[in-house]
Amino acid sequence: MVSLAKESFKISNAMASLLPMLAYIMYGLLSLPIGLLQEKKGKKFILNLGLTIALSGLIIPIFAGMYGKMIVDGSSMMQFYKILAAILLLGAGGSILQVAGNPIMRDISEAGQYSKNLSFAQSIITVGSSMGFLLPVVMLYLFDLDWSILFPVFAGLVLIGFVGLNMLKIQEARSDVGHPATFRSCVKLLGNRYVLTMVIGIFAYCGVEICMSAYIPILLKEEFGISVEKMGLFISWSLFYLPIFAGRVLGGLILSRVAPKRLLLLTVLMALLGVALIFSNSFTLTLIGTFLVGLGFANIFPLIFSLTIDHLPAHTNELSGLLVSAIAGGALLPPVMGLIADASSIQAAFSVPVICIGYLLFVAVINCNNKQI
DSSP states (O other): OHHHHHHHHTOOHHHHTHHHHHHHHHHHHHHHHHHHHHHHHOHHHHHHHHHHHHHHHHHHHHHTTOSSOOOOOTTTHHHHHHHHHHHHHHHHHHHHHHHHHHHHHHHTSOTTOHHHHHHHHHHHHHHHHHHHHHHHHHHHHHHOOOGGGHHHHHHHHHHHHHHHHTTOOOOOOOOOSSSOOOHHHHHHHTTSHHHHHHHHHHHHHHHHHHHHHHHHHHHHHHHHOOOIIIIIHHHHIIIIIHHHHHHHHHHHHHTTTSOHHHHHHHHHHHHHHHHHHGGGOOHHHHHHHHHHHHHHHTTHHHHHHHHHHHHSGGGHHHHHHHHHHGGGHHHHHHHHHHHHHHHSOTTGGGHHHHHHHHHHHHHHHHHHHOTTO
16 A cells, blocks of 8 residues: 555655554554453454454545545545544554464464464465455456555455354463463563564564565566556565465475474575565566565464464463564554655665564574574
């Protein structure tokens, strides 16, 4: 949406970056309180709450007339502000869903299968992410509809998810630490150096994923003259989210034979090589680099998440809240990248992903060297 909003409303990179910032800042604000509420209400209740809030966000632009034929002119910034409100609620709903959705996979997984199952679940998430890239292109060419068609389509999918969830019977595992989780107990876990390292790892990973999905279409337009809505989104999807999807499906199979911490190291090295190629000034190498980053990024989130939960399984709700709050990296790093792009160049802005992937390499090495994990 960053590249689409930038083109539709003729705004700066930094202004367009408000979209992911508002969405992902909710992860930082809500995840810990929701983790504590989950301790009392259960994960299924939290999932229903997240779906309801996300649906309310999608309804705002629909009621404002944005469902495939949005009229954009010099006085239409009010539409942009309504989209900001919608994204704020979508971020709130998404953060709530992540707090419950990731650990509930552990409740329904057999022993030793959590990393594998979480990677597979994340591959389904990528299908939904892919629609944001593909639908605008398809609807433009087939029906001459603009990208605001995403709002009613996703509203329908949220309703389907709500109905499907409530048809399931789930036996939830309960915490056995002997005392209820509190804000203090969550913060206290950050005193564990391993937990702190992994939380910052999630922050870096999510920041890079949003930076890549937001700025690869802009890079293709500014460096190589490729239209964002006509082809830039499709290229970005096919070279970033498609390999993420494929990598997560394959990751579930690979994890049957390769230890999670070893796979984490291999995938981070691949992502580091990919982001380095983006600085080549070559169209072909930029495309190859984007593909390698996507393939390398496929399993980093589920691996970090599952390794952390398996390290201290008795603190699942607290760790889930901490790890999901770190998704706020998706809020803070894209605006930094946007400021660098406005002040220097879009290519220079990709120094932000380089630094973050460098930290993820540190996380991977720590896990490989720690025999107790």
